Amino acid sequence: MVRLTAKDIRKLTPSERQKKLDELYNEMSRIRIESATGGGTQNPYKIRGVKKAIARILTIQHQEELEASE
Numbered sequence: 001m002v003r004l005t006a007k008d009i010r011k012l013t014p015s016e017r018q019k020k021l022d023e024l025y026n027e028m029s030r031i032r033i034e035s036a037t038g039g040g041t042q043n044p045y046k047i048r049g050v051k052k053a054i055a056r057i058l059t060i061q062h063q064e065e066l067e068a069s070e
Helices: 006-011 014-036 046-069
Strands: none
Touching: 006 046, 014 046
């Protein structure tokens, strides 16, 4: 997975951002299922990066909502 920066996320349209968020949630779910079934992931720290990317997207969405309401 490519690391998402705040600059890259801000360039995305809201629909693209939502699509990326859905992809990340699916990837996080897949990684959790893989580790729970005992398969183990190739990179156990990958879930950490996915969670951070989700947090970045949600933070930027919230910031833009606040700016729009002002």
